[in-house]
Amino acid sequence: MQMQMQMEHPPSYQDAIRQLDWLEIVAPYIYAGELARLCLVSKRFYHQFAPRLWNDPLPLARQLGLQRDAGKWHEWSVLEHLDGVGAATSRLIASLDLRGFGMDVQDFFFGGKDRSRSLRRLSSAFPNLRCILLDDNQKIDVGQLASPEDPDSLTSPTFEGPMLLSMARCRTELPKNFFESLYLKHIVYLDVSDMPGALGLRLIQSPTGLQLTLPHLRILKTQNRELDDLTALQFLGRKQLWSLDLSRNRITDRLIDLMCDLLFDAGTPRPSSETHFDVEGALSYPLEGGNDFYGRFGFIKESEWSATFSHPERYIADAPLYHQDYYGTPKPFARLDGRVKIKDDSVNLIKTILSVGWECSIPSVHDVRALDVCRHEGGVTHLYLNQNNVSASALARLVRTLPGQLERLECDSPLLVSANLREGFFRPRWIPRTARLSGILGLAHTFRPVISSNLQVLRIHHSLVTQLPSLEATDLSTLENLWLAETFLLPRAELAYPQSFVPDMNPRLRSLTLARIPRYSTGRLTSKIIRFLKLAAMQEQAVQETAVSARRGPTKLLGLRHIRLEFEPETREGLANYTDVSSMLEMSPTDFSFYSDWKSSPASTPTLTPSTTANAPPTSAKPRSDDVNGARTNKNASAPLGALPPPSPAPPPHESDSVRLEPFPPTETRYTYLPCVGTWKNGTQFTVPVWTGSGTAGSAPPTQQQAQLPNSVDEYTRLLRKDPTILRANVQPASPCHVAAGVPPGSYIFAAAWEAMLAPPDMRHPSREELEGMYDVVVAIKAYRAGTRRAYEMAQKVKGVRYVKLGEPHWHWTGQLEVSTRAVEEGDFGGKLWQ
Template identity: 35%
Template sequence: MDVLPSYEEATLAPDWLQLAAPYLTAADWRRGCLVNSQWYHQFAPRLWLDPLITVRDLGLHPNDDLAWYRHFVGSHVHSVRPSTRALVRSLDFRHFAVLASGLYSTEASERAISESFKQVPQLFPRLVCLLLDGHPELDPGSLVSPSPNGSQPTNQPQNPLQLLDLSRCRHELSSKIFLSEYFRDLVYLDVSFIPGSIKSAVQNSLNPEFLPELRVLKVQGREMVDSTASALFQAFGLRLWSLDVSHNNLTDGSLDDLLHYCFSSISFRSDTHFATEGRLVRPQEVGSRPFGTFDFIEESDYSFGYHHPQRYFADAPLYSKRADQEGLQEWQVQRSNGLDHRKRDDAEGLKNIILSDAIEDTATTANVINHNVRSTQGGLTHLYLSGNKFTNWGISKVMRASSGRLQHVECESCRFLPQSCPIPANLPTSLEIHGLFGLEYLSRPVYSSNLRSLRVHHSVVTNIPTVGADGLAARAAYALAETTFHERVRMAYPKSLVPDTNPRLRSLTLTGIPTRSIGPMVLEITKFLHLATLQQRKIKEAKRLFHGRGPSLLSGLRHIRLELDPDPSADEPSLPGGSATDFDELLDPTHTIFVAGDPPHLLGDDSWGITTRRSPDPSTKSPDPPLHSANGEEAEPFSYSEIDGEYIQHRVEARDSWNGNVFTIPVWIGPGPGSATAGKYPTAVKEYMANLRDRRLHALPGPASPIHVAAGVPSSKTYIFHAAWDRIVLPKLPLIPFNHKKSAFLAQMRDVAAAIREYRARTCGTPDHWDGQLELVHMDRAARYHSSEYWR
């Protein structure tokens, strides 16, 4: 609950200057300081609050940054009163003097920043925000100097820092840098893409003993492995509410510790909204380590199709039945009502909150910073997992086990199948499939009621994977993903994310979108935009129906960002840097690449350049190819004659059990592909039953999701072997080589961004136009990862 205003705030009318000041320009603040002492009291703190930002607003050209800064720190600051220097609360170097340029720049002026950095704590004793973010001249170690005996650093100013952004600094950080009292009050810390060991830092100073107030931590690109990440998770536990571990070397093995240490066991899920959203049921207290607890979604008459008339209603306030109980008890939590925006955890957002409190310094602003920044939130609500070695299984486990508390999740891409999954002999062993399939139900409010923002691989919406293999050109991989693999993914996972899956979701970013498409990619994206238009239309109709006097309504999806990968050349490999890739051969115009043997229905045989080796007729095709095994031997096949019925009792050992108990569950395997009743089942189920002939795919048992039910699995709380089901995505037929230089499909590829712009132009001014914020962004891979400077 918000705190009451102080006595002074409640009894004194606000100064009109205080109300007007935020709307004036920096030049007006400077003039206002010259009027009288009252005006100076209002405008001087704003003028000096963040001098590097203010001077840019006043018109300083970037070429003059170094010369100005040398004069500012070397002369001007020393001539002003200490009380004036105490008004400086932030130094934001992110866009200041980044390049050594300018007619009057000298070597001395270029060293001015790095030399003056040692004096920052003394020059500006009330500094609370310091942002460097890759500045070439700054050494963060200069902020603190070791004491003569080598123990704790000295330089303890009046106010410790609260926000520190050191990302992409070129200087290696000492593992003991955070022993200084200067950092003890940090709530935000970014140490991404910096040389040095995170493991030794966690052991020495990067832990709650020396950073007790830390709530937002970003450690991207530090080459962390699972053991280091586990130490980090264990050290901070539930203290952090935002954690960024993107672009490291983490695998699914680190996620158990993440879930154990960084997520509270208190759940935001409830049965209150069963009619609208369905509810979670757990027939038995069982689960597995790869999957988590075995929960099923029990659907209402409306929840499966997302068409309940009240699905756009915000949650009503919680009322207590006891007159003496005004709020929630310690063991009680209430999910968000759906009307709020996601809490900002970026440097700019938190800087604005901290500086707002520094300027106004009222009970209200203090409550905002305590509630939005310093509160522990009972564990993580913002999680960034991009650029690691996670699999589809690992990400889905995090979503299931997060108890509905996540507000923002990022995962640019992940492997669909774990590396231990056997690859059929008809496919190259280097084949990689990236995407998030079958996770649509995990973004529903029944699982993720607090989710407001999502940044994930585009396959969540398009059901089109990212495919790569040694010897496969990138553009050919695009076409292969949009045809053969897209068709099989839709067969196995017929439901994908749509706006009404979770009307509480406000922002969606789709990553990894190819710049060129033969059709399906553009079709899936424009279809999603059309569904967003329908959602928008229904929400507006509901508002008109209530005339502003009804319940509060959700806003629905209001922001869509589409991130397009760089456009590859015709010969660029789909797996650059692969150990088995022959780049000389890839550059050979006569080189052949591979596509699936069954020609896609979208393109004819000629367009694919398929050789005289034709695909077999489906009615006469041979049995499934054997799978590669670790020792090169084939596993003993499973026969449906061994069982009676459609279920098999599967025993889960203690080492694989979620709670360490041994248990047995009935897993549905169907009547078998050769039975008299097999013909009534959809194609996906037939493929599932055929895959079960390999005993190695009798693995990863777990509950069937609503997506599996839509594909044909029985709906009455059924368990299936997910290893056999996921295997459906892989093509059955062998890959056939063809000459991509002579293939016509490259000429048929459309520019995805141009196609989306055409769609927007065509719908503009019509009822089919979505009026939310749509971003099309061409990603620059080199600039994005800074590989030349930071990967060692």
């Protein structure tokens, strides 16, 4: 830990030249149970070992095997009643960790006679206390911390105050003026998750409005506090935060759009991507325009290698950055080199940094406050948005707007469509009001280094990899929802969004968690997960084979080293009560009809309106054949692993179905464009030619033969012809995923019409036999993992070496594969690690 602190903050000159006592060298290797007796040897020994003994006494007592029962505490001879602890000893206690202990420990420390004064005595009893952890204590009145017993001691120049306060799942409500207490003015880490009552709105500033109440706050966790957009907006204006957890609240797209100005340094220019153009591509902004749905219009300009993620130097880390003034003003945002380990915002690590433990001597307050975790002011780098009402489009808009500073991002259940099922937003007709559709489709490019340059840890919905959205219809069982999503929605998702995330899209990503994976599958979901594991093995092999030109040449990236698969709970219990009364009957039109259950509203009008001027389509755009990764393909070249076959052209439509679309006149090419006018934030108008698909596609629904393998372009055109009033909305630039589906590069499309392609032409209820035929995905993945491991160990035995060449024939990925079952109610996960 001392080494880690020195890496973040170099030692002073005095510390560098100071001669170490040999006791400091051997102290970390001494058994903790001997510390008490070593303190009695001499004053020199007491000076070295007493701070280690009393620094964090409660976890040390548990480590020594002492029980939670208050009657057993007297067996530890050093730990005495508070009244018998001297002032010098009380100053050594830097951490009070009551997690896992009951009221007996509190009674032991504070006498148990007057519990109402227990926490009020902390400031006078332990003047150097830095960390207070009260998680899960149901009887402690945490509000007492705001009113110390001796308030005069808080104004002393030597008063330091706690820097970490964790009160998660405590059952007492905080008073309104809790965060205005001078005792908490130095708080760096604050966790108020799962507590009753509304979060105090005075967290922004003091009543005088002159300063922030918690000016040193850097890490804030507010899970399950029923925060809506308006409530969260009133206390989120704190740009000094670098970690923010808003999980399990009622946050919507409205707050996401304001986060760039509230929590991020949105004015910071994005580092030029031209430096890494050959490897990653570059961002291009051909015009100054945009809308509320997409943000600022921009494209990814691909190089010869970037579209296929196959540049020979894609695993080479960036050159290290050097800052001239390390101790001066806060460092501006800069792209990490890909090898620097990002900061950990877990409570245990922050506690260790602030107060260390018995293994090391406690650092000085000056050294702690100089660490990056306490002085970071570059905007939020760790953001948690799990289980909120945030749409995938809003999440992508946030990531695109930022200069690439996010290092850790979690959003396990984004709403799939931009509708967000709330007033004032376009809502697709085919989604029933009783259903929720979650997922993130067509946005894999958002997590490429060209946009998310610093991203290393990502927790996201599994559809980023599997392309399978989550359907939650209240009138259907969980198993039925899984079967319908995999049978009907997955093929449509593959049609509209053929590009999924693969490890080589971002070799700088180290940890990926796929959340909300269905426990049972008909087979396609399992094959997609196994395919991803094989791609991770291929990346690991490519990293191993990447040659460095010289011994002192550039370092290599690590690639994806940790994959966590979070599965939904068991769902087959409801199959016993399943009545198969209409196994082969089609669903009623009111269930999943494209035109059912929808009410028009003025808010559904598109941001960009068609221009009345003549069409001016770019005739240079030509159709292009792409593989699943958005790469230009060669007919004679072999398809990459897991690549989908190019969509076959749809059969020519019947003459009666061929309808000329007005105002979409046919052009010399098979594409048509519609000029649309919009207004950007600066008030200036702009015009973009929006691509409307094929000029010869019909407006009639596809036949049963066409529905099996439709064409994305013709389907997009048909939807625009069928309902131009509603679906000509949400103009956006074509992404690499759209280009892979057949959209001309550099074009603009109507995202509302493209999203409507997810609507299946028809759906039906599953039969009991079909539901019984779904098998456990965890069992299948475990069997695959065991097979690759056996093949890998066999290769080791054959060659007689410990390290063998990765890849063929075993395809074993040597990273950490963690499989867990998701527990929504508790908000935590219990998992098993598969090496």
